[in-house]
Amino acid sequence: MKVVVNVKLKAGVLDPQGKAVEHALSSLGFEGVNSVRVGKQIVLDIDESDKDTLKKNVESMCEDLLANTVIEEYEIVL
């Protein structure tokens, strides 16, 4: 089954990449962009059909490796 994990910096943690994109958009003339946050998307294909088990497994993956929960938050999309 395919699982998507979205990892992004927590609100309040400065995102240098987001800031750079924000400046670039502004200098290209795109108006009205209040802020930009850049994250990463990790797409997993896992041999597991039970959704609860799958979610639990992916949560462990996020806590152990995929995100650094000191500064990042994650969202699991089944």
Place this chain on the structure above:
Amino acid sequence: MKVAIINFPGTNCERDTQYAFEKLGYKTEIIWHKEESINADLIVLPGGFSHGDYLRTAAIAKFSPIMKAVVVHAKKGGYILGICNGFQMLLELKLLDGAMNRNLSLSFISKYHHLKVVSADNKFLSCCKKDEILNIPIAHGEGNYYIDSYNLNKMYDKGQILLKYCDENGAYENPNGSVDAIAGICDKDKKIFGLMPHPERAIEAELGGVDGARVLKGFIC
């Protein structure tokens, strides 16, 4: 005083680190990350790009077999020094508090930088004096240290903030966006020290400076 330097795939400072410690009079050994035991007084996690740093700096290194022995050493109160990528590993292992983010400029920064010794009340910096200014190279893309203000204050209270970036006169100058211009911290027992600058690259005049030796010889001065 025996020093074990751990070598991960992607590490590129293990030999410089070994050379520096040997030159200062320590006995050293380089240990491959797949080993499972360490017999040393000080473990050094050197700089580089462990496992390629592909996901996040040092995120994968914490699963290397040797890390179980590193954590056991830490729990027994042994000394650990993490330089650059090694500092990032100590954060990922949660042996030190906080996390590392990309440099504010997004650029990889490689240059000599001045540092102020905020606290010398620990074994690592026992050859330095409080408020002393050192000049040691930095070389990193993710040295933007982050910790929330509550935990930052706790660290100040316990003397865990050891080095800050500054200019040659000691005024704080921040190359990477780190909270409070922090360049190096230790744990509450002052046995585990992580810093972004590379002291092993500043131990001979031919390398451009000798201030790094003052940081590395803390155990024998």
